[in-house]
Amino acid sequence: VQTCSFEHRTLTWKHVKTTGSEGSSNAQFKHAIGAAIHPIDGRIFVTDERNHRVQIFDNSGNFLSSFGSFGSGPTNLSDPMGIVMIPSKNALVITEYNACRIHVFDENGTNLHTFGSKGNAVGQFMNPWGITTDQDEKIYICDFNNHRIQVFNSKGVHLRSFGSHGVGNGQFKYPKGVAVDDDGNVFVCDTLNNRVQIFDCYWS
Numbered sequence: 167v168q169t170c171s172f173e174h175r176t177l178t179w180k181h182v183k184t185t186g187s188e189g190s191s192n193a194q195f196k197h198a199i200g201a202a203i204h205p206i207d208g209r210i211f212v213t214d215e216r217n218h219r220v221q222i223f224d225n226s227g228n229f230l231s232s233f234g235s236f237g238s239g240p241t242n243l244s245d246p247m248g249i250v251m252i253p254s255k256n257a258l259v260i261t262e263y264n265a266c267r268i269h270v271f272d273e274n275g276t277n278l279h280t281f282g283s284k285g286n287a288v289g290q291f292m293n294p295w296g297i298t299t300d301q302d303e304k305i306y307i308c309d310f311n312n313h314r315i316q317v318f319n320s321k322g323v324h325l326r327s328f329g330s331h332g333v334g335n336g337q338f339k340y341p342k343g344v345a346v347d348d349d350g351n352v353f354v355c356d357t358l359n360n361r362v363q364i365f366d367c368y369w370s
Contacts, residue, residue, distance in 0.1 A: 183226070183227050184227075185223060185227035185228075185229075186198060190217050192221070192229050192232065193221065193223075193229040194217075195212070195214045195217065195221070196214065196215065196216030196217050197214070197215035197216045198212050198213070198214060198215075199213045199214075199215045199246070199247050199248070200212070200213040200246075200247055200248045200249040200260075200296075200297075201213075201249065202249045202250050202251045202258060203251070204251060204273065205251070205253045206253075207224075207225065208224070208225030209222055209223065209224060209225065209230065209273075210222070210223040210224075210225065210227070211249055211251070211258055211273075212249075213246040213247060213248070213249050213260065214232075214246070215245050215246060215247060215263070216245070218234055218235055218236040218237075218242070218243045218244060218245065218246065219232050219233060219234035219235060219243060219246070220232060220233055220234050220243070220246060220249065220258070220260065220271075220275070231275075232275075233271070233274070233275025234246065234275065238265060240269075240277040240280060241275075241277050243260065243262060243265075243269065244262050244263070244264045244265035245262060245263040245264040245265070246260050246261065246262055246263075246269075247260075247261045247262070247263045247294070247295050247296070248260065248261040248294070248295055248296045248297035248298075248307070248308070249261075249297065250297050250298055250299050250305070251273075252299060252303050252305075252320055254303065254320075255278075255320065256272055256273045257270050257271065257272060257273075257278060257320070258270070258271045258272070258273060259297060259299075259305055260297075261291075261294035261295060261296070261297050261307060261308075262294070263293050263294065263295065263310075264293070265284075266282060266283060266284035266285075266290070266291040266292060266293060266294065267280055267281065267282040267283060267284075267291065267294075268280065268281050268282045268291075268294065268297075268305075268307065268318075268322065270322070279321075279322060280322075281318070281322030282294070282322075286312050288316075288324050288327065289316070289318075289324040290312075291307070291309050291312065291316070292309060292310065292311035292312045293309075293310040293311045294307050294308065294309055294310065295307075295308045295310040295341070295342045295343075296308040296341070296342050296343040296344045296355070297344070298344050298345050298346055299346070300346040300350060301346075301348065301350075303319070303320045304317055304318065304319060304320075304325065305317065305318045305319070305320065305322075306344045306346060306352065307344070308341040308342055308343065308344050308354070308355075309327075309341075310340055310341065310342065311340070313329055313330060313331035313332075313337070313338040313339060313340065313341065314327050314328065314329035314330060314338065314341075315327065315328055315329050315338075315341065315344060315352070315354060328365070329341070329354075333359055335363070336363070336365075337359075338354065338356050338359065338363075339356060339357065339358035339359045340357045340358045341354050341355060341356055341357060342355050342357045343355035350366075350367055351364055351365065351366055351367070352364070352365040352367055353365075
């Protein structure tokens with residue numbers, strides 16, 4: 167049990183359960199990287215990077231099923247990293263680090279569509295990593311080796327990009343994580359610059 171205090175309040179939490187171990191069988195992992203939670207039934211979707219799959223657990227951590235295998239086809243996954251759910255479509259959006267593309271699956275693992283390819287042009291990626299969505303279901307993706315954030319709509323249409331390689335404000339060195347709050351502020355884990363940058367984004 168661990169306790170912390172803030173703003174004259176005390177928060178206490180305790181460990182409930184651990185799920186998984188090292189391996190390639192059900193409920194085992196080789197680099198569990200990202201997780202997404204189903205907003206209705208609480209199922210947990212976990213990217214199992216080196217096993218090239220997504221494993222699905224119930225809200226108590228019990229294994230249900232998995233999908234994906236190594237390869238380049240529409241149902242394959244090559245080093246899946248980030249994962250996020252688009253609730254209105256029951257869709258899982260997954261970044262593939264080595265394939266340099268973004269897969270969109272339904273909650274049962276059926277491929278809906280794929281977008282992106284390897285490169286540094288608009289809509290291309292060099293090892294995409296972290297991913298999130300905002301309240302309008304726009305998709306924000308850390309384009310790790312291109313040192314930028316790319317933003318897409320839920321259909322995979324590119325909307326904008328920001329960032330470049332460097333140490334100045336608005337520049338990145340290998341961003342890995344991204345989050346958006348309810349006010350639309352974007353938080354980027356600027357990994358090798360050892361900082362988090364915050365952006366107040368305005369859309370026109």
